[in-house]
Amino acid sequence: MFQYRGDLYLPDGDLWIDPHEPKRFAFISHAHGDHIERHEQSITSYATARILEHRLGPQNLIRLEWGEEHELAPGVVVRLHPAGHILGSAQLEVVQRGRRLVYSGDFRLKPSVTAEPAPVVPCDILVMECTYGRPHYRFPPREEVIPRLVEEIRGLLEEGRTPVMLAYTLGRSQELLKLLESYEFDIALAPPIHSMVRVYESLGVTFGKYRQARPGQTDGAVVFVPPHASKSRIVKRAKDPVTIAATGWAVDGEKGVPYPTDRSFPLSDHADFDELKEYVERSGAREVYTVHGFDEFHKHLRDSGVRAHPAEVRVAVR
Numbered sequence: 081m082f083q084y085r086g087d088l089y090l091p092d093g094d095l096w097i098d099p100h101e102p103k104r105f106a107f108i109s110h111a112h113g114d115h116i117e118r119h120e121q122s123i124t125s126y127a128t129a130r131i132l133e134h135r136l137g138p139q140n141l142i143r144l145e146w147g148e149e150h151e152l153a154p155g156v157v158v159r160l161h162p163a164g165h166i167l168g169s170a171q172l173e174v175v176q177r178g179r180r181l182v183y184s185g186d187f188r189l190k191p192s193v194t195a196e197p198a199p200v201v202p203c204d205i206l207v208m209e210c211t212y213g214r215p216h217y218r219f220p221p222r223e224e225v226i227p228r229l230v231e232e233i234r235g236l237l238e239e240g241r242t243p244v245m246l247a248y249t250l251g252r253s254q255e256l257l258k259l260l261e262s263y264e265f266d267i268a269l270a271p272p273i274h275s276m277v278r279v280y281e282s283l284g285v286t287f288g289k290y291r292q293a294r295p296g297q298t299d300g301a302v303v304f305v306p307p308h309a310s311k312s313r314i315v316k317r318a319k320d321p322v323t324i325a326a327t328g329w330a331v332d333g334e335k336g337v338p339y340p341t342d343r344s345f346p347l348s349d350h351a352d353f354d355e356l357k358e359y360v361e362r363s364g365a366r367e368v369y370t371v372h373g374f375d376e377f378h379k380h381l382r383d384s385g386v387r388a389h390p391a392e393v394r395v396a397v398r
């Protein structure tokens with residue numbers, strides 16, 4: 081049903097799946113930078129279409145509602161289901177000759193406060209991400225992590241310092257902003273984050289109070305900047321800034337985070353090890369192919385009796 085030609089490909093529908101270079105026809109699972117390209121035509125969810133066009137300008141898109149059927153070719157039907165990773169993120173279900181393939185894209189099963197809840201989609205073949213596919217990546221419940229983060233922020237503010245949340249422009253920032261809503265901090269957002277929050281609002285997500293951050297005007301505020309902007313003027317001119325990362329890699333402490341940070345908290349928009357295994361079990365998949373993650377994850381699945389391989393092995397196999 082699918083091949084791996086440097087990227088995932090459905091030959092019978094002539095559809096590329098999250099390809100990393102421009103193609104004639106592609107499925108875009110969500111609008112994170114490593115997944116978007118200017119293809120001749122793409123299939124996306126409505127929310128992803130909105131975010132994608134905010135980032136790239138007008139595109140030739142087939143927008144699908146959740147669960148809406150779309151025929152790629154005679155006998156090849158696709159549907160989208162929420163993936164729970166960021167707003168609009170989608171799983172792709174393909175039905176062909178009575179067999180069902182699901183591509184999870186980046187996903188998270190536990191509830192998000194800004195992304196649509198993700199179902200487990202029953203299937204025969206599952207192609208899944210496994211970003212956190214090592215057993216020690218088990219994330220503590222958010223009900224424990226958020227109060228610790230809030231306590232940290234309050235402590236820094238009381239010391240007259242500036243907490244600087246390092247959060248990706250799309251997804252992480254909006255989720256954190258929403259998670260901190262009830263604590264009524266003065267929240268100042270770097271301009272790209274601010275404009276993406278506006279896009280989320282246009283898609284129906286509501287937020288508490290926030291403002292756009294301006295250099296030198298952040299005393300007493302919690303500042304949000306993208307990780308690559310930790311040396312920007314907003315941060316340099318903040319009073320005694322302390323950077324804080326909220327990411328799954330924080331399970332390994334500050335050293336595990338792929339960018340410099342002073343503090344770190346384990347909050348992720350990806351499935352952890354247990355959720356990855358849970359998806360495999362509940363989907364009933366007889367074959368599993370892994371992408372984007374630790375190579376060893378497929379071995380953990382094999383140990384529990386699942387036929388699992390890295391997707392790369394599926395070169396030109398029908």
Ligand SMILES: [Zn+2]
Pocket residue numbers: 110112165186
């Ligand atoms: Zn992503």
